[in-house]
Amino acid sequence: MSAALITAEGISRRFAKHPDLAARIANKLGAHHASRVVHAVDDVSLSVNEGEVVGLVGESGCGKSTIGRIIAGIDSPSDGRILYRGEDMAKAEGARARHIALKIQMIFQDPLDSLNPRYRMGEIVREAPRYHRVAPARELEAHVDSVLERVGLDPRTKDRFPHQFSGGQRQRIGIARALAVNPELIVCDESVASLDVSIQAQIINLFMRLRRELGLSYIFISHDIGVVRHISDRVVVMYLGRVVEEAPVEELFAHANHPYTQALLREVPRLDNRHISFTPLSGEIASPLAPPPGCHFHPRCPFAMDVCKRVRPALLEIAPGHKSACHLNTEPAAAAAEA
Amino acid sequence: MPEEMKTLVVTGLRTQFNTAKGPVAAVRDVNLKVARGEIVGLVGESGSGKSVTGLSIMGLIDAPGEITAGAILLNGEDLRKASPKRLRELRGDRIAMIFQDPMMTLNPVLRIDTQMIEAIRVHDHKVGRQEARERCRDALGLVGIPSPEERLEAYPHEFSGGMRQRVAIAIAMLNRPDIIIADEPTTALDVTIQSQILAQMxxxxxxxxxxxxxxxxxxxxxxxxxxxxxxxxxxxxxEEAPVEDLLDRPIHPYTDGLIRSIPSHNAPGQPLNQIPGITPALDRMPAGCRFHPRCPRRTDACLEEIALRSFGPAREARCIHPLVEG
Known part of the structure; x- marks a missing residue:
């Protein structure tokens, strides 16, 4: 197995609502206003090997975008650290810090939100390599053109503004901007979710071709299990800020272990299911402001036991490369008694 | 089944938008039939006219949009000829719509009970407040909202996205309409919530x-x-077909391309089958078959207007180079 390119160790990210003036005065006078804390990401570890595509799936509010932003360096963790080839990114300084920060780039969901509407397409792609001197000034334009051609954009359209491109072309601009600084890992946050089916296929094919040609690694964040299955080598499933299961892609689809993963895979609409009676998982996704104690999934879990309400299950290896955080794996006797 | 037995029959619908560059047709010559209790899918990508078709049926097309041709028969009554008063009576009572964003349906400053009771009593003045309230409570229970009695007194912002969409569905179902038009109501929702809503619908x-x-x-x-x-x-x-025929034996190359581009239809890791090019803009439509610039089967004959033709019972397609011969 190739060496880990990026390792995230014990990452947590908490967002606190700061008390307003009235609450601060009340606290000074002796009231006890607890500030509300959201545990968006709670002790998550994951790694990406060189040339590997890791799919990150989960529903709204599970923290998949937050962990992506932390790895891309857009947000910083409350706890834990990010290692680039074994080197702690937070400890790097000066030119070295800037150099390794460039190695991880991010592509967002809605290209119109992430492209400056007043910049011409050429400027959007040129800005970062010029600032970071990725190419000598004389060769900058040739560098930009070659990146544009690589993602299927015509360099003659460099003078156009983002709104003059179609949705699929805008996503290509976002990809070109990320590629222009020669990254090694790209974090794709729902990067094909807003595209039509026929355009989505074009962009997914582009991602796979870039991986082959440039040896790129991806963290592919998506709620679309079909897309993740198609593109990933390994899949990490998150629920309410925690990793509940992690496995190589075919292993996960063949032998999903965690009850949440099983439900998620069962409920993905499939082309070969006709006139089916939907038998959904009951219950709502709990609010991350007040997650249930113990295993976060227990209120919706058909196999919930007493221990699930009290103790957080550990993420344990149940088969080579396959980890799952479920009490059913460690207390089979109790599970059998319940069944 | 004879035509008059159908709940909804749309024939020759054409909706256009009058722009500075002249009129552009968003929907042209659309025919639809829906029987009682039938679930019909209307599939298309952005700009295909699927939402405009839904809005046209509901009579919700405003200037600069305009329905310029066709008939929309709801239980035999032509909605295009109905007065605004008659349309208000029908909408929310016999025909209802669910939007992608439930806040299109819900008023953010009114409690859920106020909105739901109004939806009943505006169509039937004889129903008392108490009886209307009980019907609302039952409707919320039916779409799977826990403790509906208390939730009736909540405001829309107190619900999660999935719950709001359920309230919108409960409102659409309140008067047991003959037909509901649902415009991508689960697209913004998570998989487990989507399958709950599909089950209830x-x-x-x-x-x-x-x-x-x-x-x-x-x-x-x-x-x-x-x-x-x-x-x-x-x-x-x-193309029009029963769902099995459409997915297993598509006739039109566009339908075939859509099915082939779905990731689960392709071997993992292999390049996806893709439809080249993009959907044309409304004011720059190609002549003849509008799909021909992207079609692998095109010939010069595709530059002529192509009519819908029959490919056996309940199957029609607009193509002269079909994948399956009729």
Whole structure:
């Protein structure tokens, strides 16, 4: 197995609502206003090997975008650290810090939100390599053109503004901007979710071709299990800020272990299911402001036991490369008694 | 089944938008039929005219948009000839719509009970407040909202996205309409919540005989939910078929391309089959078959206007180079 390119160790990210003036005065006078804390990401570890595509799936509010932003360096963790080839990114300084920060780039969901509407397409792609001197000034334009051609954009359209491109072309601009600084890992946050089916296929094919040609690694964040299955080598499933299961892609689809993963895979609409009676998982996704104690999934879990309400299950290896955080794996006797 | 038995019959619908550059047709010559209790899928990508078709049926097209041709028969009554007063009586009572964003339906400054009771009593003045309230409570229970009695007194912002969409569905179902038009109501929702809502819609249609038009771009949802499907491209219906026929034996190259580009239909890791090019803009439509610039089977004959033709019972397609011969 190739060496880990990026390792995230014990990452947590908490967002606190700061008390307003009235609450601060009340606290000074002796009231006890607890500030509300959201545990968006709670002790998550994951790694990406060189040339590997890791799919990150989960529903709204599970923290998949937050962990992506932390790895891309857009947000910083409350706890834990990010290692680039074994080197702690937070400890790097000066030119070295800037150099390794460039190695991880991010592509967002809605290209119109992430492209400056007043910049011409050429400027959007040129800005970062010029600032970071990725190419000598004389060769900058040739560098930009070659990146544009690589993602299927015509360099003659460099003078156009983002709104003059179609949705699929805008996503290509976002990809070109990320590629222009020669990254090694790209974090794709729902990067094909807003595209039509026929355009989505074009962009997914582009991602796979870039991986082959440039040896790129991806963290592919998506709620679309079909897309993740198609593109990933390994899949990490998150629920309410925690990793509940992690496995190589075919292993996960063949032998999903965690009850949440099983439900998620069962409920993905499939082309070969006709006139089916939907038998959904009951219950709502709990609010991350007040997650249930113990295993976060227990209120919706058909196999919930007493221990699930009290103790957080550990993420344990149940088969080579396959980890799952479920009490059913460690207390089979109790599970059998319940069944 | 004779035409008069159908809940909804749309013939020759044309909706256009009058722009500074002249009129552009978003929907042209669309025919749809929906029987009692039937679930019909209306599938297409952005700009295919699927939402405009839904809005046209509801009579919700405003200037600069305009319906310029066609008939929309609801239980035999032509909605295009109905007065605004008659349309208000029908909408929310016999025909209802669910939007992608439930806040299109809900008023953010009114409690849920106020909105729901109004929806009943505006159509039937004889229903008392208390009786209307009980019906609202039962409707919320039916769509799976826990403790409906208390939730009636909540405001829309106190619900999660999935719960709000359920309230919108409960309101659409309140007066047991003959038909509901649902425009991508689950696209913004998570998978587990989507399947809860699909389950409830399916059950409600079976139990009450309400017909349903499900507008979506997602063929995988269509596969599990619907009985029959219309595929739209650039304002035209290009194919109509029972769901099994459509997915297993598509006739039109566009339908075939859509099915092939779904990731689960391709071997993992292999390049996806893709449809080259993009959907044409409304004011720059190609002549003849609107799909021909992207079509692998095109010939010079495709530059002529192509009519819908029959490919056996309940199957029609707008193509002269079909994948399956009729």
């Amino acid at each position: 399916q059950k409600l249609c079976r139990d009450t005989g309400t017909a349903l038009i499900w507008i979506t771009h997602d063929l995988t949802v269509v596969a599990g939910l619907t009985d029959r499907v219309y595929v739209m491209y650039a304002g035209d219906v290009v």
